[in-house]
Amino acid sequence: MNIKKEDITSILATDCGSTTTKAILIEKRGDEFRLIVRGEAPTTVEAPVEDVTQGVLNAVTEVGELAGRPILEDNQLIKPRKGDKGIDIYISTSSAGGGLQMMVAGVVKNMTAESAARAALGGGAIVMDTLATNDKRLPHEQIQRIRNLRPDMILLSGGVDGGTVSHVVELGEIIAAANPRPRLGISYQLPIIYAGNIKARDEIQKLLGDKTALDITDNLRPTMERENLMPSRLKIQQLFLEHVMAQAPGYKKLMAMTDVDIMPTPAAVGDIMQRISEQYNIQIVGADIGGATTDVFSVFKGVFNRTVSANLGMSYSISEVFAEAGMENVMKWVPFDMDERDLRNRIKNKMIRPTTIPQVLDELVVEQAICREALRISFDQHKALAVGLKGVQQERTIADIFSQSTGDESLVDVMTLDMIIGSGGVLSHAPRRCQSALMMMDAYLPEGITELTVDSIFMMPQLGVLAKVHPEAATQVFLKDCLIRIGTCIAPVGKAKEGKTVLKAKLKIPGGKEEELEFKYGDLKVIPLEVGATATVELHPVKGIDIGEGKGQPKTKEINGGVVGIIFDCRGRQPFELPKDKKKRIEKLQTWIDAMDIYPREGALAR
């Protein structure tokens, strides 16, 4: 970067996705950085153009037109800014060509192999498969699998430093025997990262040094008690640029254009989430539900985790959501009757024509029902991976007899969760913001007090890279332009009889106004509190009901308003149940739809 941070006033950032390249222009206005305009154009990595920079230039041209000032001259960026021409820095992320697809290997499935999977996911990859010596497959089956999958990169780990060498070398032998070929480019060698026992490095070098582009880094599990994922993550990102991206059409040109390294899109999103969590000391869950995949991010107690549900999405993968969730689970969110044959055909038609939009209301309702299931399943998968380290010896006292932890417990705790950030078309562009709120509430079942937000135009990737060069600018834009505050959900935990009081609340709204409220089991109510406003809420759950401080214990907290306001969700947690009887279920759904004014009462939902 040829410019001092203090001198930066204009930033251009792009995110090259599989189908669309999105460009944003951020500029300093007064003392703070703000989003000025956004433009987009089709990504051009495929025939007939086969040059990613063409799509970037098209998107940037649109940005220039919308901003009303030139950014390009003779198809070159004007850099640095001269008066009202050009920009100071240009940065980019990329997930074009299906993103980064990796295989990981570790000796023990739920120890080093699991750590390797976490490192790859954190580095921005999709994990195609995890090999382990105890994964119940025979060596020839593992070899066949490596050959068939053709990953972009393999991360090999195994053994603590100084421990047994033979197990991890055996994995190396399997990879060497498979002689894997990369997905892109017929003539280059497959990058392999070795991040295992340091004592086995020489053997691994002998086995894989000539056959592959081997790179050795620090052990990702140097001891049983410690995970050291950062060196592997950084190595993944470095090799992603040097090997994988360099094979993609036009990327060498794009790399020359940017002021800092191009990052894999999900890695950039992870970075910005960690930064926000650290800065505000909050626990976050974020989801990006796309057409093909759903990414889930979380930061709990300072530990960052990311998972990708590679085949759960709203268009290309919509059928997979339906297949995995089952008809019954999808239909339980739909407040009218549908013929199975018709529903199946509709979903498949969306899959084969992924860019179509629900024109009529019943189609929107069905898509949002499928979204709930995609979010729910991907969140379950995330919770299963975001766990403590397994295989760790723990010192136990007599008190632990009744609460033994095996490391299987998820770090994700919906009671301590402070904020949910939703992203992706179905959440960011829902016709009513309350629809996004209810989809996230139904899928994640947040407990206690949780703020609900969406990313307005999915600019978290660009802000993630920006944070590397100008963290203040990234945070300012994130809070002012990226995050849309929908409201705060207050959900008491516990079971009670329908219609019985479960929670009393005292609300102190700005201006000194106080309101006393009482909620019954089954209630869903909205109290408006506008964006930017805060209120102090004093919560008194009844005996047996928990709002975060233990059963029956009161809690007071300052909460944020939003487009929708404060949502008291007393529909029940642990368990949250819908009536089994179809008629009763539909009645219940309709009551909630009315309580939050979710849909217009037209078409299939007419009264």
Next chain:
Amino acid sequence: MAHAYTPGLRVVEKTIIYKERRLPLRGTVLVKKGDKVQYDKIVARTELPGNVHMMNVVNKLNITPGEIKDCMLKKEGDPIKRDEVLAKSSSFFGLFKSICNSPINGSVESISTVTGQVVLREAPIPVEIAAYIDGIVDEVIEAEGVNVKTWGTYIQGIFGVGGEVVGDLQIVSKSVDKPLTMDDITPNLKDKIIVGGSIVTNDVIQKAKKIGIKGIIVGGLDDKDLKELLGYDLGVAITGHEEIGLTIVVTEGFGQIKMAEKTYDILKRNEGLKTSINGATQIRAGVIRPEVIVPLLERYTLEEILQEHEAKAQVGMEPGSLIRVIRKPYFGVLGKVVSLPHNLTEMESETKVRVVEVELETGEKVILPRANVETIES
């Protein structure tokens, strides 16, 4: 709002078609530029490394990995036959002997003194690529494959299953709205690629398979029948590798939908001609749609095709363009673009979108999201 993915399937009677025929690994190209090729001509060949067997020899011989080199009767690179002795150990002054035989014909790939594993590799697996269409070799990609050029009819379907097959084209359904029935499937259709109207069901597909029909081109297919045919619920639309005994190309979508008249008419004019079809579909970045190719090398000269090609340079959607609606509530209906209003318009679902005003074939004028129509090449 720009669209990254422009819907609109190619349905053209006369065009130039290129097909890349590439090997999965580097190998040998067997034809040269300018060669005339038939669909079954092998154009390139290579060998995939053989399957691998891993044997833990030290466990079998009850020795330590450090001793393995002394016990091996074969070294790395040596050929070996099935049941041939690979390694031998003796203990207690040669009194007790253990041997380890090879389970395969192949060669010794590696011997590990760390793990005691011996890797054996079977003979290489030959891979050949055929031309798939009748045409002319237009380009040779050194050691990787060729580009075959032909001219004729090119029709893209919306979804398909099954891989590349070639057969003579036969129209079976009498009109675009007629479903393919059990009675339609007769023994004289063996080895043919048949054309149906609005829908085909799994029992009809099973009968077609039994008779030996190579492929079916049809307007619609029910998802329930697809599930029965495949034996599983298709989650992600990446197809082409199914081994179901024939190939299916669906031109319109899921459900009972009449085949577009234009597609049907073109196919009818090509009846009896050799036709190459492929059901492979991939609806992700790098969209692949199933295809029907009828080479017309004998019927037209390249010059005649070129004239047509230039005259019909594709334009975007504009008033007068023919379109097909691809989502409810008018799914499958054809129409003509009346206007393309500029402003975003709110739909019944309250979604605000760019729209198109369309006069449907019924005469009704409607406003639809632009994303919910596809242009039909005329």
